[in-house]
Amino acid sequence: MTSHAQNFSAIPADRLPALLRGMPKAELHMHIEGSLEPELIFALAQRNGVAIPYASVEDLRRAYAFTNLQSFLDIYYAGASVLLKEQDFYDMALAYLQRAAADNVLRTEMFFDPQTHTARGVAMETVVNGLHRACVDAQAQLGVSAALILCFLRHLSEEEAFETLEQALPHRDKFIGVGLDSSEVGHPPEKFARVFARCRELGFHLVAHAGEEGPPAYVWTALDLLKVERVDHGVQSSKDAALMRRLAADRIPLTVCPLSNLKLCVFPDLAQHNIGALLDAGLVATVNSDDPAYFGGYVNENFVQTFAATGLTAAQAYALAQNSFTASFADAAAKRAWQDRLQGFFEGF
Ligand code: ADE
Numbered sequence: 545m546t547s548h549a550q551n552f553s554a555i556p557a558d559r560l561p562a563l564l565r566g567m568p569k570a571e572l573h574m575h576i577e578g579s580l581e582p583e584l585i586f587a588l589a590q591r592n593g594v595a596i597p598y599a600s601v602e603d604l605r606r607a608y609a610f611t612n613l614q615s616f617l618d619i620y621y622a623g624a625s626v627l628l629k630e631q632d633f634y635d636m637a638l639a640y641l642q643r644a645a646a647d648n649v650l651r652t653e654m655f656f657d658p659q660t661h662t663a664r665g666v667a668m669e670t671v672v673n674g675l676h677r678a679c680v681d682a683q684a685q686l687g688v689s690a691a692l693i694l695c696f697l698r699h700l701s702e703e704e705a706f707e708t709l710e711q712a713l714p715h716r717d718k719f720i721g722v723g724l725d726s727s728e729v730g731h732p733p734e735k736f737a738r739v740f741a742r743c744r745e746l747g748f749h750l751v752a753h754a755g756e757e758g759p760p761a762y763v764w765t766a767l768d769l770l771k772v773e774r775v776d777h778g779v780q781s782s783k784d785a786a787l788m789r790r791l792a793a794d795r796i797p798l799t800v801c802p803l804s805n806l807k808l809c810v811f812p813d814l815a816q817h818n819i820g821a822l823l824d825a826g827l828v829a830t831v832n833s834d835d836p837a838y839f840g841g842y843v844n845e846n847f848v849q850t851f852a853a854t855g856l857t858a859a860q861a862y863a864l865a866q867n868s869f870t871a872s873f874a875d876a877a878a879k880r881a882w883q884d885r886l887q888g889f890f891e892g893f
């Protein structure tokens with residue numbers, strides 16, 4: 545058997561896109577509502593008799609010119625307004641899971657935002673049952689292991705987060721963890737310390753968006769007050785050397801989303817993205833799509849465009865895929881089996 549180092553250096557740059565597309569991977573940061581393609585938004589609007597303020601698919605796509613996180617969230621929440629029935633949530637999730645399977649995603653941990661739906665009178669069980677049924681079918685039909693993470697909307701109150709948790713608890717067997725998303729700046733992690741403490745007692749996995757647009761201080765409080773196991777985005781951490789040392793020492797994974805960061809103007813262009821610096825600092829960084837229907841690509845597109853722009857290597861592709869399985873919340877035996885497949889793929893490439 546040849547060593548990995550020899551295999552990696554033998555892979556020429558022009559074969560990198562095929563390597564990136566074909567390699568087994570996990571996706572750990574994607575919002576299922578962010579997978580709603582304009583075509584599906586229009587189809588569901590028609591099916592459900594919901595009016596949307598766009599004349600056509602093209603008209604809607606033209607609105608996807610974002611200047612920051614909030615300019616995206618306004619359109620993202622409007623898009624989600626077409627979701628009413630359990631079947632809508634199922635159709636949305638299965639469409640994403642089919643794309644994930646085509647991208648050689650073996651494991652995906654999908655965020656959902658129940659408050660976006662319960663605020664419109666959609667029952668929690670409608671949301672969770674539709675998404676969960678798609679996860680079950682993905683395993684059976686596509687061979688993709690899929691799990692759900694419930695996110696609290698941080699622009700809403702702590703009290704509303706507690707109410708959402710209460711509504712979700714009858715379905716606790718259908719999601720594996722909780723997260724924190726939506727407008728970051730002005731809504732620091734500490735606002736949700738008590739909800740996360742309760743979720744921790746209940747045995748849920750814990751993650752939070754931190755350091756997307758917000759400062760390194762939000763990453764510190766996500767770690768120390770929320771006690772998260774992974775940080776979603778976290779790219780602002782590179783501004784704080786002590787934080788970088790902490791993330792590396794504790795092996796806290798960062799779920800990085802390069803095309804999201806580009807489209808939301810977190811970095812001026814992909815060539816200046818800090819994913820390479822995060823890896824070089826010894827962090828468990830991963831590559832993910834965030835809201836693929838809005839940001840111009842699913843996970844493979846994130847890999848291919850990021851590698852083309854930043855000059856990352858085949859060895860770094862292996863590290864990123866390896867990290868994605870390491871950072872997942874799947875059981876140890878499943879992770880080992882996926883990592884064996886990854887190694888076999890690289891050896892045979
Ligand atoms: N909800 C969906 N996408 C998000 C992002 N990138 N940041 C915060 N909240 C989100």
Ligand code: ZN
Nearest residue numbers: 575725776834
């Ligand atoms: Zn996100």
